[in-house]
Amino acid sequence: MLSCKEAAALVSESLDRKLPLGQRIALRMHLLFCRFCRRFSRQVLFLRGTADRVRGEKEGEEPPVSDSLSAEAKEKIEQALKTHSESKSKP
Template identity: 45%
Template sequence: MLSCKEVSRLVSDSMERELPLRKRISLRVHLMMCKLCKGYKRQILFLRDAMRHYTASLDSDTPQPKEALSPEARKRIQNALKEK
């Protein structure tokens, strides 16, 4: 019987590699019986989903005007390019 501690690690590992069959089965059995671990897994999957959205939002062109090169940095980069 896996402990919740082991299960939380396996939930993460299963997103990175295929677990051995026995581990997969024990994991599934534990998740069926343990409400807390089920909730944990749900949150970890939600996190991955959220990160997908996050990346997509970074790639879209939404302007965020607060963040811009400072005038000094701009000047410095322009000068660096002239030296070449």
């Protein structure tokens, strides 16, 4: 049987990498009997899930925004260069 400390370590470790089957089972068993660690793992998973969702939304939203901004900025720069060079070329 895992101690609560070991179980907590496995919970946070399971977020970053897939645990070996033996450790997964040991953790499962501990969570079955220990409601403190069960609550802890739920909170950790919830927080992790929220963070992933927020990061995913950001990643999904950022490219179109920056694309439209850069396209607009590019146009403005091109126009500015055009106007500038045109006015410059005129005597």
